[in-house]
Amino acid sequence: MAKKKLGKQTVVFDNPPSIISTASIVGPKEGQGPLKDYFDMVLDDDLWGQGTWEKCESKMQQEAVKMAIRNGDLKESDIEYLFAGDLLNQIISSSYAARQLQMPYFGLYGACSTMTLSLSLGSITIDGGYGDKVVCVTSSHFSTAERQYRFPLELGNQRPPTSQWTVTGAGAAVLSANGNGPYITHVTTGKIVDPGVKDVNNMGAAMAPAAADTIVQHFKDTGFTIEDYDLIITGDLAAIGKEIAQDLMIEQGYDVSSIYTDCGIKIFDNEKQDTHAGGSGCGCSATVFCGYLYKELQKGTFNRILLVSTGALHSPTSALQGESIPGIAHAVSISNKIS
Amino acid sequence: MAKKKLGKQTVVFDNPPSIISTASIVGPKEGQGPLKDYFDMVLDDDLWGQGTWEKCESKMQQEAVKMAIRNGDLKESDIEYLFAGDLLNQIISSSYAARQLQMPYFGLYGACSTMTLSLSLGSITIDGGYGDKVVCVTSSHFSTAERQYRFPLELGNQRPPTSQWTVTGAGAAVLSANGNGPYITHVTTGKIVDPGVKDVNNMGAAMAPAAADTIVQHFKDTGFTIEDYDLIITGDLAAIGKEIAQDLMIEQGYDVSSIYTDCGIKIFDNEKQDTHAGGSGCGCSATVFCGYLYKELQKGTFNRILLVSTGALHSPTSALQGESIPGIAHAVSISNKIS
Structure with missing residues (x-):
């Protein structure tokens, strides 16, 4: 290997x-x-x-x-x-x-x-x-x-x-290469998981199985336990996708619910801002990470997080041609200390 | 460094x-x-x-x-x-x-x-x-x-x-990681060069300056001379772009004309096949490399080549919004021997 x-x-x-x-x-x-x-x-x-x-x-x-x-x-x-x-x-x-x-x-x-x-x-x-x-x-x-x-x-x-x-x-x-952290210590690269969702207004459900797959694989590969993390945060599953991902992880023996949230839930107040299930887009996990998470890592609110941006890899053409939406999720483990 | x-x-x-x-x-x-x-x-x-x-x-x-x-x-x-x-x-x-x-x-x-x-x-x-x-x-x-x-x-x-x-x-x-070659020994990553071309039917001209820039930079970075290569081959500049790239390299003191061609010229017989300036598309350098070049490297016809795929990074939307076409070229040096 x-x-x-x-x-x-x-x-x-x-x-x-x-x-x-x-x-x-x-x-x-x-x-x-x-x-x-x-x-x-x-x-x-x-x-x-x-x-x-x-x-x-x-x-x-x-x-x-x-x-x-x-x-x-x-x-x-x-x-x-x-x-x-x-x-x-x-x-x-x-x-x-x-x-x-x-x-x-x-x-x-x-x-x-x-x-x-x-x-x-x-x-x-x-x-x-x-x-x-x-x-x-x-x-x-x-x-x-x-x-x-x-x-x-x-x-x-x-x-x-x-x-x-x-x-x-x-x-x-x-x-x-030179710095005092936060450090990227591990990377878990996702493969495509396609649960067969064809509704382009339900991206959270399309991406949730990929997120669960990558997070579970990350634990299996690294031997980390849930206690090793202060936070696991997916990219843009939002309210519906997050629940699905959480359930899928529990089914596989990984109950992350106590430390798990999603950037699409954090960025908007869905009730007040009329954003339905929550935020999405490349900019969702990008700004939540580069704004909120990075600053809270620096403050020590979090010391180790798993950031798992999630993607729906369809196009309008593939949707019109009857294809379902392939999901993917890539995880990076970010820590204030090098173990 | x-x-x-x-x-x-x-x-x-x-x-x-x-x-x-x-x-x-x-x-x-x-x-x-x-x-x-x-x-x-x-x-x-x-x-x-x-x-x-x-x-x-x-x-x-x-x-x-x-x-x-x-x-x-x-x-x-x-x-x-x-x-x-x-x-x-x-x-x-x-x-x-x-x-x-x-x-x-x-x-x-x-x-x-x-x-x-x-x-x-x-x-x-x-x-x-x-x-x-x-x-x-x-x-x-x-x-x-x-x-x-x-x-x-x-x-x-x-x-x-x-x-x-x-x-x-x-x-x-x-x-x-294990094999007997051909080996990829060096990679020169391109930056964008945009000569201001707005004609989406003249991609060769849009990409040629980026190709010349990457190839010249490759020589400067590595200290290789033209004699070190049996072949320099760009991706899909085709007949018109290839001439422009060649002229731009000569202007900078690198006359590669004796060993330089383009995948878009090799793949079609423009006269007989009515392909105008020549081939293009991601599949152009991909099939010319994976078919022709790889097999000729194995035979020893070529022992060291520089493969320089070339990209035009516009979209129909950017073209409609009046933008010119940004070009890019990435070079990989492929050799039968490790020096």
């Missing part, structure tokens, strides 16, 4: 990268939610002076990267690689941000799992000695995602209770 | 992964081209028994992975990671293939640069000790790409001379 491999789907780092800084930028609605004080910047509107929502999303990514670099007292030229992706066709938010940032660029697509997809590959790059400093970034935007995946916003379609609200926001994290 | 870093954008491997096997599957038109005898499978039609072209493309990817694994005398369960991407919105060809293959899956998007994007990250994973065996795969399909990026095929639009013909095909390569 490869020397840094642990079990079937997990790798463990000898030189765990430190997350030396982060930045988060969110839209107005996210800036009125329960986590509002944790974000570095809240936009006044969802265009940010750009002519289109897509250009606003790309600007959010670009500015989040620059801000994370400044927050780490670094220069842009210190960054060796950019790991980025987003929800839009051909990940244009990322590529147009990368055009401005002029860093060697690995483009990724993991739908809403992209934050931990980028942290996984960024960590491998640092731990392996291929770079000293990299940035991992992703974003989503309610208006770009809604019109691409569902309906023109002008239609004002009614949304079912299972539907989620795509987060407008970008989160960026700088990983470094 | 990180211990495996060489210059600004290149990494060098201590434990270079071997490409122990490949497989290539192409459509009927590619199967009538100059490289027809190199492909493992030529389809009789462009649907392969599937109800849609998209499902055919996904099947090509899936079957290319299975065939590459068989060609390497391995089982599917031996593979630790799948690195895959394609041109379709939300890379559905890859994700639906990954659903069937049930391997831990890193989804990538680099447009037509995806073959070397996947080989780059796959090599880092093997060399760093995170896995012993991985598969890198990508695909494209004329009919899925045309209707997504340009016009419905039924319109029968006339194509300008600069336009390229998207290759229908998939190529998969198995990388292993």
